[in-house]
Amino acid sequence: MYQILKQIIKTGIKSETPPQADDGMRLIEQRLQQEILDVFGGALAIRQVDAGSCNGCELEIHAVNNAYYNIEGLGIKFVAGPRHADLLLVTGPVSRHMEVALKRTYDATPEPKLVVAIGDCACDGGIFCSDGAIGAGENYATCGKVSNVIPVDVAVSGCPPTPVAILQGILTAISAGRHGAQK
Amino acid sequence: MPIKHPNLKLTRLTDAVPAWTGDITPEYLFEICQQVRDGGGRLVALWGSDVRQQGGGFLLHITLMNESGLVCLNVPLPAEHPNYPDISRIFPAANRMQRAAYDLLGLYAHEGHDHRKWLRHGAWHGGSFPLRKDFDAAASLTHEPEDYPFVQVEGQGVHEIPVGPVHAGIIEPGHFRFSIIGERVLRLEQHLGYVHKGIEKRFESMSVQQGAKLAARVSGDSTVAYAWAYAMAAECIAKVTPSSRALWMRALLLERERVANHLGDLGYLGNDVALSFGFAQFWILKEQVLRNNAALFGHRYLMDKIVPGGVTTSLDVEGKHIIEQECDMLDEQVRILRNIYDEHAGVQDRFIGTGRVEPKLAAQLGLCGMAGRASAQAWDARVQFACAPYDKLDVKMATYRNGDVAARVIVRFDELFESLRLQREIMVNLVHDNEAPALLEKLPANGFGIGLVEGWRGEVMVAIHTGAQGNLTRVHPHDPSWQNWPLLEHAVIDNIVPDFPLINKSFNLSYSGQDL
Numbered sequence: 001m002y003q004i005l006k007q008i009i010k011t012g013i014k015s016e017t018p019p020q021a022d023d024g025m026r027l028i029e030q031r032l033q034q035e036i037l038d039v040f041g042g043a044l045a046i047r048q049v050d051a052g053s054c055n056g057c058e059l060e061i062h063a064v065n066n067a068y069y070n071i072e073g074l075g076i077k078f079v080a081g082p083r084h085a086d087l088l089l090v091t092g093p094v095s096r097h098m099e100v101a102l103k104r105t106y107d108a109t110p111e112p113k114l115v116v117a118i119g120d121c122a123c124d125g126g127i128f129c130s131d132g133a134i135g136a137g138e139n140y141a142t143c144g145k146v147s148n149v150i151p152v153d154v155a156v157s158g159c160p161p162t163p164v165a166i167l168q169g170i171l172t173a174i175s176a177g178r179h180g181a182q183k
Numbered sequence: 184m185p186i187k188h189p190n191l192k193l194t195r196l197t198d199a200v201p202a203w204t205g206d207i208t209p210e211y212l213f214e215i216c217q218q219v220r221d222g223g224g225r226l227v228a229l230w231g232s233d234v235r236q237q238g239g240g241f242l243l244h245i246t247l248m249n250e251s252g253l254v255c256l257n258v259p260l261p262a263e264h265p266n267y268p269d270i271s272r273i274f275p276a277a278n279r280m281q282r283a284a285y286d287l288l289g290l291y292a293h294e295g296h297d298h299r300k301w302l303r304h305g306a307w308h309g310g311s312f313p314l315r316k317d318f319d320a321a322a323s324l325t326h327e328p329e330d331y332p333f334v335q336v337e338g339q340g341v342h343e344i345p346v347g348p349v350h351a352g353i354i355e356p357g358h359f360r361f362s363i364i365g366e367r368v369l370r371l372e373q374h375l376g377y378v379h380k381g382i383e384k385r386f387e388s389m390s391v392q393q394g395a396k397l398a399a400r401v402s403g404d405s406t407v408a409y410a411w412a413y414a415m416a417a418e419c420i421a422k423v424t425p426s427s428r429a430l431w432m433r434a435l436l437l438e439r440e441r442v443a444n445h446l447g448d449l450g451y452l453g454n455d456v457a458l459s460f461g462f463a464q465f466w467i468l469k470e471q472v473l474r475n476n477a478a479l480f481g482h483r484y485l486m487d488k489i490v491p492g493g494v495t496t497s498l499d500v501e502g503k504h505i506i507e508q509e510c511d512m513l514d515e516q517v518r519i520l521r522n523i524y525d526e527h528a529g530v531q532d533r534f535i536g537t538g539r540v541e542p543k544l545a546a547q548l549g550l551c552g553m554a555g556r557a558s559a560q561a562w563d564a565r566v567q568f569a570c571a572p573y574d575k576l577d578v579k580m581a582t583y584r585n586g587d588v589a590a591r592v593i594v595r596f597d598e599l600f601e602s603l604r605l606q607r608e609i610m611v612n613l614v615h616d617n618e619a620p621a622l623l624e625k626l627p628a629n630g631f632g633i634g635l636v637e638g639w640r641g642e643v644m645v646a647i648h649t650g651a652q653g654n655l656t657r658v659h660p661h662d663p664s665w666q667n668w669p670l671l672e673h674a675v676i677d678n679i680v681p682d683f684p685l686i687n688k689s690f691n692l693s694y695s696g697q698d699l
Contacts, residue, residue, distance in 0.1 A: 056403025096306035141381030
């Protein structure tokens with residue numbers, strides 16, 4: 001126990017200032033009222049769904065939980081199921097094998113809910129798609145970007161996006177946003 | 184020459200690792216596999232290709248490994264009935280690979296007793312095969328998920344827990360079916376393939392350099408290992424050797440990937456036994472490595488830094504100094520943390536004896552890589568088939584016999600320290616210059632090349648076949664998770680359900696890498 005306490009004290013506090021919301025990441029205008037956002041902002045529960053990623057984005061989502069980005073310090077935590085989640089954090093080009101599971105997870109998440117797509121593949125299908133055989137950004141095994149399958153509020157690009165960008169995407173989703181700021 | 188057989192003529196591939204290739208008719212396949220198995224050899228990978236447009240039928244490719252090197256067997260199969268003898272009786276790891284070869288290409292292992300689909304869940308019609316050249320994607324799609332026939336465990340008090348595909352943590356998707364009695368696991372059966380993205384098909388429409396980017400994203404946590412294995416395979420076909428500086432850089436990046444992943448896993452293994460201190464501490468260290476990667480090489484996970492022909496990054500004197508300082512810092516900090524883990528009764532109580540894979544079972548089923556070394560399977564491509572620059576580094580292999588979670592933790596610690604030593608050695612040998620890499624833009628026609636790299640999880644293999652225009656007609660990336668997933672089913676038997684996340688994490692296998 002002494003060794004653990006000593007190490008904790010020696011390590012000190014590593015947490016850094018969180019980034020500001022960025023309206024440029026919005027795909028659609030904020031749908032939720034300020035009152036709800038205030039509640040979310042105090043304690044947001046996130047369910048992460050890997051819908052077909054290479055596991056690269058997951059590495060950075062893990063990193064958001066480390067002491068530097070300290071997402072829990074902002075009142076945001078990752079939860080084990082969709083039924084008590086406010087926000088879905090979805091990665092991957094959506095594989096056809098995950099299409100049903102993603103839709104069911106979305107349906108199981110109670111309203112009001114938000115969806116943030118993480119990574120280039122979630123934004124536009126990325127490197128795995130767009131061979132043109134079926135439709136732009138799709139192939140025999142994937143449905144492409146997340147918004148092809150469920151509605152997406154905020155999209156964070158990057159391969160993988162940095163933890164700061166992921167945090168920014170989440171904070172954007174729960175911020176009021178300027179009127180007409182969507183792309 | 185690794186295999187001697189009267190009907191097999193082997194040709195040496197120009198390669199960084201000792202590898203041979205040869206054709207063999209299906210009737211001798213079983214015999215040769217048995218011979219390799221009897222000599223202590225292993226199955227590395229099994230895949231197929233469609234050569235009907237070249238006037239042939241199909242080819243089954245099997246890579247075997249023994250102490251002399253790798254042998255890639257090409258087995259010609261007729262276009263009408265592409266059947267071959269089931270080799271999972273010799274190498275149990277072949278089971279899922281054979282089922283995948285059927286789902287994707289229609290190659291059928293006759294005499295086998297398990298013909299359940301593996302990578303096809305019902306997104307495309309059974310009877311249409313995506314990797315066949317005449318596959319019509321638009322006409323083959325369906326939206327009818329098919330049931331998977333799990334093996335039922337019967338008896339009084341037995342019940343099932345279905346888990347997934349969406350898991351409770353930040354993890355890739357897959358389905359686990361537990362049959363339990365009380366808290367005790369009687370049987371675990373995995374059903375994977377949920378993140379099948381059509382990677383192998385995608386390669387076929389790419390140039391050699393585009394393919395490198397895709398290879399680097401087969402399994403994002405092993406991007407360096409895949410990019411190197413892919414580059415090695417391409418260079419094998421083109422018969423070129425990258426500059427010595429490029430090779431030293433590749434080894435540096437590979438060891439940094441190993442360090443980052445082992446740090447992350449050691450943190451999560453602490454977390455999984457309720458020592459969140461371990462997660463906090465190890466992830467601070469991991470973050471520092473990632474930040475140095477971003478500052479020195481321009482990417483936190485080192486994606487796209489290794490390309491066919493060379494590397495796209497360099498390291499100056501200042502950068503070397505930062506890495507040396509980082510190694511010193513990690514050496515000191517990880518020693519402190521290892522001591523805390525070792526002395527913590529609660530941690531050791533959960534680690535020791537949990538999720539055990541006995542060496543005998545590991546050998547029988549072909550457990551490989553880091554998890555294999557924790558069960559006395561002394562294989563490490565950096566040691567047995569040391570490609571440059573590992574031939575100058577004298578890597579010390581970490582092995583342990585206990586095969587439990589504790590052993591997999593120990594192997595990670597040992598490998599982490601060894602990687603720090605290797606990075607320091609590399610710093611001594613790496614010369615700085617700003618030479619532009621001699622990128623490979625075109626590959627020779629009708630070639631075949633193979634690359635094998637010991638990633639942090641185990642040996643990553645990439646095989647490339649080129650066509651008449653030097654295009655990528657078939658690329659097969661192979662993850663060590665193919666071999667190791669079935670062992671996880673065995674490791675959890677007789678453990679309690681709450682220990683599953685811990686056991687699973689101690690293997691930390693790739694879903695994307697095997698789902699392709």
